[in-house]
Amino acid sequence: DGGITxxxxxxxxxxxxxxxxxxxxxxxxxxxYWYRQDPGQGLRLIYYSQIVNDFQKxxxxxxxxxxxxxxESFPLTVTSAQKNPTAxxxxxxxxxxxxxxxxxxxxxxxxxxx
Amino acid sequence: KQEVTQIPAALSVPxxxxxxxxxxxxxxxxxxxxxxxxxxxxxxxxxxxxxxSQREQTSGRLNASLDKSSGxxxxxxxxxxxxxxxxxxxxxxxxxxATNKLIFGTGxxxxxxx
Numbered sequence: 001d002g003g004i005t006x007x008x009x010x011x012x013x014x015x016x017x018x019x020x021x022x023x024x025x026x027x028x029x030x031x032x033y034w035y036r037q038d039p040g041q042g043l044r045l046i047y048y049s050q051i052v053n054d055f056q057k058x059x060x061x062x063x064x065x066x067x068x069x070x071x072e073s074f075p076l077t078v079t080s081a082q083k084n085p086t087a088x089x090x091x092x093x094x095x096x097x098x099x100x101x102x103x104x105x106x107x108x109x110x111x112x113x114x
Numbered sequence: 115k116q117e118v119t120q121i122p123a124a125l126s127v128p129x130x131x132x133x134x135x136x137x138x139x140x141x142x143x144x145x146x147x148x149x150x151x152x153x154x155x156x157x158x159x160x161x162x163x164x165x166x167s168q169r170e171q172t173s174g175r176l177n178a179s180l181d182k183s184s185g186x187x188x189x190x191x192x193x194x195x196x197x198x199x200x201x202x203x204x205x206x207x208x209x210x211x212a213t214n215k216l217i218f219g220t221g222x223x224x225x226x227x228x
Protein backbone atom coordinates (compact mmCIF):
# COMPACT_ATOMS: atom_id res chain seq x y z
CA ASP A 1 0.00 0.00 0.00
CA GLY A 2 1.31 3.44 -0.90
CA GLY A 3 1.20 6.08 1.74
CA ILE A 4 2.85 8.13 4.43
CA THR A 5 3.84 6.59 7.75
CA UNK A 6 4.49 8.68 10.83
CA UNK A 7 5.92 7.29 14.03
CA UNK A 8 5.47 7.19 16.89
CA UNK A 9 1.78 7.95 17.25
CA UNK A 10 2.32 9.40 20.72
CA UNK A 11 5.53 10.93 22.07
CA UNK A 12 6.36 12.41 25.44
CA UNK A 13 9.20 14.85 25.95
CA UNK A 14 10.80 16.07 29.13
CA UNK A 15 11.84 19.67 29.48
CA UNK A 16 15.19 20.32 27.78
CA UNK A 17 15.13 17.21 25.62
CA UNK A 18 15.34 16.93 21.86
CA UNK A 19 12.97 14.46 20.21
CA UNK A 20 12.74 13.25 16.62
CA UNK A 21 9.54 12.47 14.75
CA UNK A 22 9.72 10.06 11.85
CA UNK A 23 8.02 10.43 8.46
CA UNK A 24 8.41 7.90 5.66
CA UNK A 25 6.62 7.82 2.31
CA UNK A 26 6.53 5.27 -0.50
CA UNK A 27 4.62 7.41 -2.98
CA UNK A 28 7.78 8.41 -4.87
CA UNK A 29 7.00 12.05 -4.12
CA UNK A 30 9.82 14.56 -4.24
CA UNK A 31 8.26 17.18 -1.96
CA UNK A 32 7.64 16.62 1.74
CA TYR A 33 6.28 18.89 4.46
CA TRP A 34 5.86 19.18 8.21
CA TYR A 35 2.85 20.94 9.71
CA ARG A 36 1.89 21.69 13.29
CA GLN A 37 -1.74 21.66 14.43
CA ASP A 38 -2.95 23.37 17.60
CA PRO A 39 -6.55 23.46 18.88
CA GLY A 40 -8.56 26.23 17.27
CA GLN A 41 -5.85 27.02 14.72
CA GLY A 42 -5.27 25.91 11.18
CA LEU A 43 -2.27 23.80 10.26
CA ARG A 44 0.94 25.82 10.14
CA LEU A 45 3.94 24.97 7.98
CA ILE A 46 7.19 24.22 9.84
CA TYR A 47 9.60 23.03 7.12
CA TYR A 48 9.40 21.68 3.62
CA SER A 49 11.74 19.92 1.22
CA GLN A 50 11.55 19.75 -2.55
CA ILE A 51 14.47 17.41 -3.13
CA VAL A 52 17.01 15.31 -1.26
CA ASN A 53 19.57 17.31 0.73
CA ASP A 54 17.55 20.50 0.40
CA PHE A 55 14.90 22.03 2.67
CA GLN A 56 13.38 25.42 3.46
CA LYS A 57 11.88 27.04 6.53
CA UNK A 58 8.16 27.46 6.70
CA UNK A 59 6.22 29.94 8.79
CA UNK A 60 7.14 28.62 12.25
CA UNK A 61 10.58 26.98 11.91
CA UNK A 62 12.13 28.31 15.12
CA UNK A 63 12.99 25.51 17.53
CA UNK A 64 12.76 22.80 14.88
CA UNK A 65 15.24 21.12 12.55
CA UNK A 66 14.94 18.65 9.68
CA UNK A 67 17.06 16.54 7.36
CA UNK A 68 16.40 15.01 3.97
CA UNK A 69 19.06 12.38 3.30
CA UNK A 70 16.72 10.05 1.43
CA UNK A 71 13.79 10.75 -0.85
CA GLU A 72 11.52 8.57 1.27
CA SER A 73 12.34 10.09 4.66
CA PHE A 74 11.93 13.54 6.23
CA PRO A 75 12.46 13.41 10.01
CA LEU A 76 11.62 16.39 12.21
CA THR A 77 13.57 17.17 15.39
CA VAL A 78 11.88 19.25 18.05
CA THR A 79 14.71 20.88 19.95
CA SER A 80 14.83 22.24 23.48
CA ALA A 81 14.66 25.72 21.93
CA GLN A 82 11.01 25.13 21.02
CA LYS A 83 9.25 26.62 24.05
CA ASN A 84 5.78 25.29 23.39
CA PRO A 85 6.17 21.95 21.60
CA THR A 86 2.97 20.27 22.76
CA ALA A 87 0.94 19.85 19.56
CA UNK A 88 -0.18 17.44 16.86
CA UNK A 89 2.41 17.11 14.08
CA UNK A 90 1.48 16.12 10.55
CA UNK A 91 3.74 15.12 7.69
CA UNK A 92 2.65 15.45 4.06
CA UNK A 93 4.01 14.86 0.57
CA UNK A 94 3.21 15.84 -2.99
CA UNK A 95 4.82 15.44 -6.42
CA UNK A 96 7.44 18.09 -7.07
CA UNK A 97 6.83 20.77 -9.59
CA UNK A 98 3.19 19.93 -9.99
CA UNK A 99 1.31 22.85 -8.56
CA UNK A 100 -1.99 21.24 -9.33
CA UNK A 101 -1.12 18.05 -7.49
CA UNK A 102 -2.89 16.63 -4.50
CA UNK A 103 -1.20 16.62 -1.10
CA UNK A 104 -1.28 13.46 1.03
CA UNK A 105 -0.96 13.35 4.80
CA UNK A 106 0.20 10.88 7.41
CA UNK A 107 -1.72 9.94 10.55
CA UNK A 108 0.14 12.34 12.78
CA UNK A 109 2.24 12.28 15.94
CA UNK A 110 0.95 13.80 19.15
CA UNK A 111 3.79 15.29 21.17
CA UNK A 112 3.31 16.15 24.82
CA UNK A 113 5.77 17.82 27.17
CA UNK A 114 5.81 16.24 30.62
CA LYS B 115 -1.03 37.49 2.95
CA GLN B 116 -3.42 34.69 2.13
CA GLU B 117 -5.98 33.96 4.84
CA VAL B 118 -8.48 31.13 4.75
CA THR B 119 -11.66 31.22 6.82
CA GLN B 120 -14.20 28.50 7.43
CA ILE B 121 -17.73 29.19 8.64
CA PRO B 122 -19.38 27.84 10.69
CA ALA B 123 -16.83 26.56 13.19
CA ALA B 124 -19.27 23.84 14.23
CA LEU B 125 -22.43 22.38 12.76
CA SER B 126 -24.91 19.80 14.02
CA VAL B 127 -27.52 18.30 11.71
CA PRO B 128 -29.93 15.36 11.82
CA UNK B 129 -29.15 12.35 9.69
CA UNK B 130 -30.35 12.61 6.10
CA UNK B 131 -30.01 16.35 5.76
CA UNK B 132 -28.09 17.98 2.95
CA UNK B 133 -25.54 20.51 4.17
CA UNK B 134 -23.03 23.07 2.94
CA UNK B 135 -19.68 23.95 4.45
CA UNK B 136 -18.11 27.26 3.52
CA UNK B 137 -14.52 28.27 2.87
CA UNK B 138 -13.33 31.74 1.92
CA UNK B 139 -9.87 32.97 0.94
CA UNK B 140 -8.51 36.48 0.59
CA UNK B 141 -6.17 36.08 -2.41
CA UNK B 142 -7.71 34.72 -5.59
CA UNK B 143 -4.30 33.77 -7.04
CA UNK B 144 -4.53 30.13 -6.08
CA UNK B 145 -3.72 27.03 -8.10
CA UNK B 146 -6.27 24.82 -6.47
CA UNK B 147 -8.28 24.27 -3.32
CA UNK B 148 -8.34 21.00 -1.45
CA UNK B 149 -10.94 19.72 0.99
CA UNK B 150 -9.87 17.32 3.73
CA UNK B 151 -11.58 15.31 6.41
CA UNK B 152 -10.00 14.79 9.84
CA UNK B 153 -11.29 12.32 12.42
CA UNK B 154 -10.39 12.93 16.08
CA UNK B 155 -6.70 12.25 16.72
CA UNK B 156 -6.09 11.24 13.11
CA UNK B 157 -4.37 12.64 10.06
CA UNK B 158 -6.00 14.34 7.09
CA UNK B 159 -7.80 12.43 4.38
CA UNK B 160 -8.11 14.18 1.04
CA UNK B 161 -11.71 14.42 -0.15
CA UNK B 162 -11.68 16.61 -3.22
CA UNK B 163 -9.17 18.70 -5.13
CA UNK B 164 -10.65 21.42 -7.28
CA UNK B 165 -8.34 23.16 -9.73
CA UNK B 166 -8.48 26.92 -10.31
CA SER B 167 -9.79 26.31 -13.84
CA GLN B 168 -12.66 24.19 -12.55
CA ARG B 169 -15.99 25.29 -11.15
CA GLU B 170 -16.82 22.11 -9.31
CA GLN B 171 -15.71 18.58 -8.52
CA THR B 172 -17.78 15.63 -7.38
CA SER B 173 -17.08 12.41 -5.52
CA GLY B 174 -20.02 10.31 -4.41
CA ARG B 175 -22.19 12.35 -2.05
CA LEU B 176 -19.68 15.19 -1.99
CA ASN B 177 -19.58 18.17 -4.32
CA ALA B 178 -17.08 21.00 -4.08
CA SER B 179 -17.44 24.29 -5.90
CA LEU B 180 -14.95 27.07 -6.45
CA ASP B 181 -15.51 30.73 -7.29
CA LYS B 182 -12.11 32.39 -7.48
CA SER B 183 -13.48 35.83 -8.24
CA SER B 184 -15.40 35.94 -4.98
CA GLY B 185 -12.79 33.97 -3.02
CA UNK B 186 -15.19 31.23 -2.00
CA UNK B 187 -15.46 27.48 -2.05
CA UNK B 188 -18.25 25.29 -0.74
CA UNK B 189 -18.42 21.61 0.14
CA UNK B 190 -21.88 20.14 -0.30
CA UNK B 191 -22.66 16.87 1.47
CA UNK B 192 -25.83 15.13 0.35
CA UNK B 193 -27.92 12.86 2.54
CA UNK B 194 -25.63 13.16 5.55
CA UNK B 195 -24.85 10.09 7.68
CA UNK B 196 -23.48 9.72 11.24
CA UNK B 197 -20.25 8.44 9.68
CA UNK B 198 -19.76 11.87 8.11
CA UNK B 199 -19.13 13.32 11.58
CA UNK B 200 -15.62 14.78 11.54
CA UNK B 201 -13.75 18.04 11.12
CA UNK B 202 -13.62 19.32 7.56
CA UNK B 203 -10.67 21.47 6.51
CA UNK B 204 -10.13 23.45 3.35
CA UNK B 205 -6.70 24.50 2.10
CA UNK B 206 -5.78 26.98 -0.61
CA UNK B 207 -2.75 26.03 -2.68
CA UNK B 208 -0.27 28.85 -3.22
CA UNK B 209 2.38 27.89 -5.72
CA UNK B 210 5.80 29.02 -4.58
CA UNK B 211 8.69 27.92 -6.74
CA ALA B 212 8.31 24.21 -7.40
CA THR B 213 6.54 23.36 -4.20
CA ASN B 214 2.92 23.51 -3.20
CA LYS B 215 2.19 25.61 -0.15
CA LEU B 216 -1.13 24.96 1.50
CA ILE B 217 -2.83 27.62 3.61
CA PHE B 218 -5.40 25.99 5.87
CA GLY B 219 -8.62 27.18 7.38
CA THR B 220 -9.41 26.33 11.01
CA GLY B 221 -12.03 23.78 10.04
CA UNK B 222 -15.72 23.05 10.56
CA UNK B 223 -16.61 20.41 13.15
CA UNK B 224 -19.59 18.47 11.79
CA UNK B 225 -21.83 16.30 13.93
CA UNK B 226 -24.52 14.26 12.21
CA UNK B 227 -27.12 13.06 14.71
CA UNK B 228 -28.70 9.64 14.15
